Amino acid sequence: MDNCSTQFDPQISCMFVDMLDNGMVVIDEDNPAAQGYRDNAAIESVADKFISEVMKTMSSQEKADSVDYLTGLYMRSRGQQVIAALMQDNDGCLAFIDMDNLKKVNDVHGHKAGDRALKLIGNLLAKETENETFAACRLGGDEFLIFMPYSDRASVESVIKRIFEGFESAREADCEIKEAALSAGLCMTTKGAMFESDYTKADKALYYVKQNCKGSYFFYEQLLADNKENTNLSADLRNVAKFLKESGSYTGALDLNYREFARIYEFVNNVGDRHKHNCYLVMVTMNTLPEQLADIEEIEKALDCMEQSIRSKIRKVDVCTRYSSMQYLIILFEPQENQIPNVMERIFMHYYELCDREGFKPQYEYIKMTEVK
Incomplete structure (x- = not known):
């Protein structure tokens, strides 16, 4: 001894x-x-x-x-820990990948067909992550996350195109999963970046794809570039307002709740133009504090509390919807503009009563709907 x-x-x-x-x-x-x-x-x-x-x-x-038995990838909790650690030491890109039409495949051909589609994307991501500086995980359901240690978009696009093409090729050979497709939101990251912040940005880029061009990919940085001339409001809020204003021209299927929200937005906007009503679009964002590393479950619990707070404190004529993994949108119908801070303060106070998680700091911004061009 x-x-x-x-x-x-x-x-x-x-x-x-x-x-x-x-x-x-x-x-x-x-x-x-x-x-x-x-x-x-x-x-x-x-x-x-x-x-x-x-x-x-x-x-x-x-x-x-810590491994998902179906795809062979890391499960959500372990996967995000590995990715967050890699982001501390490497520049790179975080890609949020979603499988479109999985529910349709399951409903029409059964869950065995859906499982084959999930295994397919799992195998493609696993092949890319043979290099130890790559990492991928299954977030749950039909959502996946991959970190690629490339600082240039060309290298990132090469990987994403390879994944998309591999999925499409295998899909064409299996008639039961032909309806499945991939969409991806990407965010370029820098060494030492906060996981939660870039995760949210990749998620926003994915939402853009879902709203406009399913079956493709989009960089969060492109959203910023398209809106860099709008300096008075954040690019996010201006961009969202523009998407909602143009909702009648969408050709792709949107999330049902969001689509109904878009219809209401268009209706309220038209009424406002005709009768000179002042309605406002408010974006609520759940920011995480720099020293906190919240996992997805904690984020979801905090968002549930925020949703309860919003729904309990807005009026029956107001409308809200979940916009992204860290955001909500609210239409306030004809409030006095100087009362908007009071409305939001009541919402946030109720949130803090419901949620004892100190790692999240909600904030809001708003825009008059008739000012969106």
């Missing part, structure tokens, strides 16, 4: 020796160490092998517990 606490874990070593003394472990008589197993060197030799096997088993179990 000379190397106890240095070479060997003291707790495991003592446990092993006790097991030897009590006859709970039997040493193979053919093992040279068995001739004098009470000798320190002999015991330590056998204990070393025993501990190695124990640690190997524990490592295998830990890995099994």
Whole structure:
């Protein structure tokens, strides 16, 4: 036991020796160490092998517990930890990938067909992450996340196109999953970037794809570039207002709740133009504090609390919807503009009553709907 606490874990070593003394472990008589197993060197030799096997088993179990059995990728919690760690040491790109029409595949051809589609994207992502500086995970359902350690968009696009083309090729060979497709939102990241912030940006880019061009990909930086001339309001809010104003021209299917919101927005906007009503579009964003690393479950719980707060504090003539993984949109019908801060303060106060999570700091901004061009 000379190397106890240095070479060997003291707790495991003592446990092993006790097991030897009590006859709970039997040493193979053919093992040279068995001739004098009470000798320190002999015991330590056998204990070393025993501990190695124990640690190997524990490592295998830990890995099994953190891997999605269907796709072979990391599950959400472990995956985001790995990705967040890689982002601390590398420039790169975070891609939020969503499988379109999975529900339709499941409904028409059964869940076995849907599972094949999920395994397909899992295999394609796993192939890209053979390099240890890549990482991917299944967020749940039909959503995936991949980190690519490339600082230039050309290299990122090469990977994404390879994934899309591989999926499309395999999809065409399987008639039961032909309806499935991929959409992706991408965000370029810099070394040391906060995971939650860039995750939200990638999610916003994905929402843009879902609203405008399903089956393709889009960079968050493109959203900023398209709106850089709008300096009085954030690019996000101006961009959202523009999308909503043009909602009647959408050709792709939108999320039902969001689509109904878009219709109401268009209706209210037309009424406002005709009767000179002043209605406002408000965006609520759930920011995470720089020192906090919230997991997805904590984010969802905080968002649920915010949704309850919004719905309980706005009037029956007002409307709200979930916009992205960290945001809500609200239409306030004819409020006095100077009362908007009071409305939002009531919402946020109620949120803090419902939610004791100090890692989130909600903020809001608003725009008069008739000013959106």
